[in-house]
Structures are given as C-alpha cells and as structure tokens.
Amino acid sequence: MKGIKLFVLAAAIPVIVSCSWKIPESVSVKTDAEYNFTIGTFSEKLSKYLSVDTLTEQMESSSSDVSFNVYDYYPESDRQKIASGGTASQKFLVDFSLQEIPIDIGSYLDKMDFADQLKGMSFDQTFDVPDLSVSSFEEPINLSDINKKIRENADLNFVDITIPHGINGTLSEEQCPSQNVTVNAPEFRALEFYSGSLDLSISCKETPVVSTNLKISLLDNSHGESYGKEITSVSNVDLLTQSKVSLPLAGKTLVPKMKLKVSGTSSGGTSGNNSTYSISASFSDDSTISRATGLTMSIDPVFINQEVKIETEDAFVSCEIGDKSETEKSILSITTKLPDGWTDVTADREINLSGAITAADAEFDKTGESDEYLIKRTLLLNGKTYSKKEIDGVVSGDINVGGTINISLNNADIVLPNGEAPKIMISTSCSITKVTSMTIDLSKYESPIETKVEANEDLPSEVSNFIEKIQLNPSGMNVKYYNTLPAENDIEFTVKSGFFGITNNTGTMTGGTGTADAPSESMKFLGEEKTVNTAFENIIDFSAEMEFPGKTEENPDYVTLTNIEIGKSYAVGVTVEPVFDWKSIKLKTANTAVEGNVDTGLNVSEIFKSLTDELGDDSFISRIKLKEIPLYLYSIVPEIVQDFTFTGNLTAAAYDAEDKRVGDEIEIEDNFVISDSVLPALQKAVGSDSIVTGFGDASQYTNIADLFNVHASGNIKIDYKFNLGKSDAGSSDPTIEIKKAYLEELGEDSVSIMLHARLILPLELRVAKLDENSNEPVVIDIMKLMDLEPGDDLFSRNEPTDLDDLEKYIDAIETAGIRYSVKNNVLQSDKVPHIELDTQDDSLQNEKYNISFSTGTLNIEIDDMKDILRSYPFSPTVKLKIPVGTYKIPRNAEAGVGLSVYIKTDGTVNLFGGDE
Helix, strand or coil: CHHHHHHHHHHHHHHHHCCCCCCCCCEEEEEEEEEEEEEEEEEEEHHHCCCHHHHHHHHHHHCCCCEEEEEEECCHHHHHHHHCCCCCECEEEEEEEEEEEEECCCHHHHHHCCHHHHHHHCEEEEEECCCCCEEEEEEEECCCCHHHHHHHHCEEEECCEEEECCCCEECCCCCCCCEEEEEEECECCEEEEEECEEEEEEEECCCCCCEEEEEEEEEECCCCCCCCEEEEEEEEECCCCCCEEEEECCCCEECCEEEEEEEEEEECCCCCCEEEEEEEEEECCCCEEEEEEEEEEECCCEEEEEEECCCCCCCEEEEEEECCCCCCCCEEEEEEECCCCCEEEEEEEEEEEEECCCECHHHCECCCCCCCEEEEEEEECCCCEEECEEECCEEECCEEEEEEEEEEEEEEEEECHHHCCCCEEEEEEEECCEEEEEEEEHHHCCCCCCCEEEEEEECCHHHHHHEEEEEECCCEEEEEEEECCCCCCCEEEEEEECCCCEEEEEEEECCCECCCCCCEEEEEEECCCEEEECCCCCEEEEEEEEECCCCCCCCCCEEEEECCCCCCEEEEEEEEEEECCEEEEEEEHHHCCEEEEEECCCCHHHHCHHHHHHHCCCHHHHHEEECCCEEEEEEECCHHHCCEEEEEEEEEEEECCCCCEEEEEEEECHHHEEEECCCCCCEECCCCCCEEECCCCCCCCEECHHHHHCCCCCCEEEEEEEEEEECCCCCCCCEEEEEHHHHHHCCCCCEEEEEEEEEEEECEEEECCCCCCCCCCEEEECCHHHCCCCCCCCCCCCCCCCCHHHHHHHCCEEEEEEEEEEEECCCECCCCCEEEEECCCCCCCCCEEEEECCEEEEEECHHHHHHHHHCCCCCCEEEEEECCEEEECECCCEEEEEEEEEEEEEEEEEEECCCC
C-alpha cells in the first residue's frame, strides 16, 4: 500500500505546483491513470534440475558398483521431427559398464603360483664387517683406604710420666723429664697430616690427688736432644680431671724419633710422694695424611672389573682374529699408571679376560710392567675368537677385564691430595687389524631370510573342479642373484619337485658375481614338459633350499664368511621367481557357471532429486510414471571363446533401502542380449557432445520403465547367471581345450565376458490416477521457485496497511487486479495444466483465481483489495496443477511465471474544502 500512496501523491503534485500560491476555498484532483507493481517472477530452464551433470551427480552418489557416462541423446529421427515443425522429447543416454564376468580360464591356475611361498627367499642383504678396534677405553680404579690402614696399624709406645706431690708451683725438667716416643708401626721417614689428631689416653696408676695446668708437647727428636723442635702440643691439661687429650695433626709432620714433653704447674698431694701416669696413643678416625715418605706397609688388594664396550649389529655372532702383517698385528693392551709422586711401590697382579674375548693371566706379555706402572701388558689376538655371549638373558659383545692387584709399599713415597687416595685409571685398547672369518645369524635381520621353503599341498579345488588336464612347458623357478662376497663365499641352491619333474637340481651363487643393478640370471630350476592329469596328480610338492657357508645342524641360520676385510660392506641379493608355464588346459564345461549382481544406481527419486530439493517436497513424485525406458544389453565376448555357447538369463528388479526387492522383476531373455566381440561405438553429432546413435545393429531392447514406476527407495539392480558350453553339442568330449598362445594374442591370461548396458531415458511421463479420485491432479507448490516462503507477505510489508487516511484515494480506483504471464514449453500434452492462486481468505468475494498457461489479468474487487491490504501477512499459495494424462518434456524446455499488481484510477479526489 506504500506504493499506492506514492503513485497517488505523484499524480497530485503537478496540479499543486502549477497554481499561484494562494489559499483556495477547496482543492480537488482529477486523476485518470494506471499503475503497475511487480510482485515476483520465476523463470528457469529445465536443465537446472535435470541435465547430464545432475544425472551424473545423482548416480555417482547412489552406486559405486558401476562405471558409467551420461550423454545428451539427440537421435537423427528427433532432429527430423523438429526440422519439420514437430516436437521431440528430451532424451538422455546412460552408458554402463555393468560387470566384467570372468570365465576363469587362466585364473583357475592362480593358486598354483608359488610366489607367496617363495617370497621369503627373495632378499637384498648387506653384510657389514665391523671394526672391533677400541682406541682407548678408560675406567677409574679405586685404591684401598691407605689412611685407614695407617690408623689401624699405628703402634706408638709412650713411657710413663711422674708428677711429684706438694710442688705447688712450676715443674722443672728434673722433676718431670721428657720421655722418648717409640714408633713400632708403620715404618716411615715422615708422615705429613692433612687432618685429624693424635689422641692420648692418660691414666693415673694411683688415686689422683694432684691438680695440674700442663702443656703436653710432641717434639721432633730426629736431630738429638739439643734440637727438640715442637711438632704439636696441647695446653691447660689438668690431670686431676682429664684422662684424654688430643694433639692436633692437621698440617703437622710426624717423624719416627719423637719425645713427649710435659711442662706447667701442679699443686696438692703430700711432699715426697709421686703420681705415675701411663700413656697410650692412637690416631683419631678423621686422621688423614697428605704425604708419606719412606713408608713401608701392605695395603688391601685392588679389584678390577672393567667392561670394554664394543657395539655390533644384532646379526653378528663371532669372528676369528688374525694379523694383517708382521708389523700390523692384532693386539689388546691394558695399562694402569701409578699416581704422580708415588715411588717404590710394588705389585703382584693377576689379570684375565672374559666375555667376547677370553685370556688367562699367563697369556699376557708383562715385560712393560715396572715401578711406574701398576699394569702394563699386551695380549696378541691372532688366533683368538671374538664371540658375543649371553649373560642373564642379555647378549653382549663386551670384553670384561677382571683381576686382583696386591700392592706393597716398600720405603715408598706417596701423595694423597686433600688427604684422599687418588683414583688411578685402567686403560684398555684393542687393535684388530684382520678378521679371517665372520659368523652372522640370518634370523636376526629385520627381514629374516628364509633359507628353506617346503610345500606339500592338495591341488586347489579351483583347479580340480574346473580343469581336467594341464599341459605344462618346463616349469619351476628362476633365480636372479648377486654375490659381492669374496671368492670361496659361495651359496648353494637346491630345488626339488615331483609335480614339476625337478629332481634335486642344484646351482651355485658364486662369490664375486653380479651387482644389484646387474644380477646374474644363470640359475634356472625347470622340469621337463609334462601333462598333469588333475584326477591323479593331485598333490603339489615343492622344496627349495639355500645353503650358506658355515651352516650347521645346530645353527641352520648361521653363515660364516671368509677372506673378508674389516670395515667393508658386502651384499647378497636373491630374487626367486616361480615359473608356471602352461601350454594348454582342458576346461570342464559342466562347472563354469558365473553369476552375480550389479547395482545401476538408478531410481526415479534420484533422477528428480535436484527439483524436489529445490521445492522441499517430493510427495508428487509417486504420481509420476515414466512411459518407456529402453534398456539395451550387450555381452562382449572375446574371439577366443566365439565357438563356445553361453546359456543363462538376466533379470532386473527394483530394491528398497534394505535391499529387498520391490514389485516384480523383469526377465531379460537371451535374444534381447546382443553378443559381439566389439561394443558398438557411440557417435556424436558434428560440433556437438550430443549422441546421435550407438546401438549397432541391435533393434531389440527391454522396457524397464515399470522398475522406475514402483518408486522403490533403493536402486535398480541386474542379476546374471551364465553357463559355458560347447558349440558342438554332439561331441562326446565334455571338455574344451584352451591354448595359452591364443590368450596371449589378446594380451590376457584369462577371458572375461563384458556385460554392458545402454539405457535411454526419454522425458515422457504420465500423471497417474488416484484410486479414490481418478481426476485429482498433481499439485506442486511453486512459491519456493519464486523465492517466497510460506508466511511471507506478498507485498513485502512489515505491518498491515492503515487505510483510514487513504479512503479518498482508494475511491478514485476504478479497477485493480493481478496481471500474470506464464511461459511454458515444459509440459506438452492435450491436457492443460494451470496455476491456482489461493488467497487463503474465504471472506473475500473471490477467494481463488486460476491462471492459465498464457498471459492475462485477474480482476480483484475493490472491497477485496481493501481487505487484502488490511490483512497481514497476505500470504496466498501459488500451486501448479497438472491433470492426469501423458506429457512430453521437449529439448531446451523452459518455464516462467511473472506476477504484478495493476491499479486503474478514474475520478476526482478532494484534497480539502468542498464536500469531503
């Protein structure tokens, strides 16, 4: 209504502006005009909803069983009809490759292929000769606790001291003379202490009565009585209350000749009496020395347990060690040097090897061991075996150095930095210059090598059931190989098979032969030509064995390689190819049935899916029946079996989503299947992708429209079953001989019948009757095609129109209505579809309007127009009604609908004044 206001006001403005500006007594407008407002349009070509592309898309989503192509089909007969002014329906051609049906002439023999059994014997393996040399493997050795040994063995003898009673003053030298200290053990020239103390236990032999304030000193008496340099001392000693005193030793040096001096004051007791004190001494537990000179003593044994790590691959087992030359020998050396500052140390050593290399102490050359070295010895490895060992379930290639060193100090000088015995290092080196042989375990490789394969099986049922006899050319196996190992590392190959007529044939893969890029093809293990009668020769036996050097009954997977070089890689590769060369077979015709089922991916719902998706409604589809769908079936038979006969049948049926058949199946009789060796070519029109012909000489087809018309939820499927027979029905021989040479001409080792189909989909349909109402049309709501949804206001308003101020303008309307224009060349028939516009308002004088497939006008009563404008939303239905009947949809079909409101005015409108 907003548009109506604008047009009325536009008519009034020219009158107003044409007058002089003066207030009149009354103003009125004389109007005589017609206005049009477009409501909506719809125009689409049928190709948007049904085309080569849409059909292809729907079929691809419906089935994965078949390969197909969809084409526009425009035969010459249709071209002539259109050229003469007639019409022709749109047609599509679907070209299916339905199924390849094998007549398993060659594939019956597939299970006699020994490729799977023999594949474990094919390998490419590199053998790396490891470098087992170790430049220097060092590990610390802990010496025994020398400080503890000194503390435990220390023996210092102190003479008793006497303190007179009643002095009550300072003691003189005469009253308490210095006493010699005798060092019984250990024997030394000097002990320099890093920490600790010399603890004296002083015990009075009588009841103590004298109180003292003494200084007790230890003096160096190395240079006689007159020297007496103090080594260490302690003061304020009261022997009345104290029984233990400690002389600090940190930074002090003890010597073998020492005196104990006691000085200070005493009081108490009875004059003329004396108190006698005995003294014993020991080093405190924290006493440590930093240096000793002239020390003589034995220390606890040093134990050696060194693991020399050598890495090898898992497959490595052992090797024999040799010498490269007189000047390049294989040697293992063990060295342990004395700490700096240590002299006059002697040792008694027993060292042996265990683990990957074994050796007793007596086997070592020890001439290098001297005062400077605790250990310095060598072991000649020529003739030794390096062999990995399993200990506690772990396989290791480590060499274990073990033994004992008994160390003696004989007037020795030793240094203990920070009061601790220094760590000494044991260094082991191993130089292997030559390996005379190496043993590896083939089973330890990531892809184990099978050295022996045996097969002894019944003839496959696929052979015995379908084949009577097999004529064999020489068959068995071929071996390609390369062996880059040095000479004398030959690998023996032995093959045996009664079935193929091979009796212990042997071959040698010689060392130094071939490369990975150029293997030797000299080994072939083939039997003689023979005929196999499957009724009697029903056991297949086959054995193949590779024998590597060094194999034993105990270790069949072991390989021993000789004349090899350290650090070098060698390679051996074997490719085993079974040879099953049949010359001809005799096929039993009685057992050659082939059958199957294929899903075409076609159903009516899918064909019209693009249209129903757009409409949001597929209920009308059930009323649509296709008139005719010709299906041409072809069996493409290779020339090699042209003399055979094929009997059987094909059926087609529709299925639901649960794969249950819906309705009756259609049987396709033999004479409807065109057999040929070549599929007729599809011919395209010049300058076009449209197909004009492609059915060969065939004129027979099967109409499968009824399968579409049951409207099953699933697809149409074709079932087939064929039997192979002989053309010469009178022959007494029930077999057919197939020669491989004929198959090779076709480039195949088996024969298949190609089941192919071509289907024409003409857009000719009928609207079926309803049982309860035979004249009920098909109804399609086309509002969505006009971009209008149910409930949308036809005038695109947001609220009802207020007509109170517009009555005077509406009175000027003479007539109003809806103009329509319907374009249709989609449905061609003697039946006339029409469009029904239903206002959905039964209070109007005219509630419904019929729109024919043409151009016209629907006049609307003025009162109806007012009611329509006052109602909100005004949402009529627009439905296409297609009567029961038969219809053709022509090529390039297009449909369109255009709707507009028109208003014609004729009268005078008083704007103000006069009689309003």
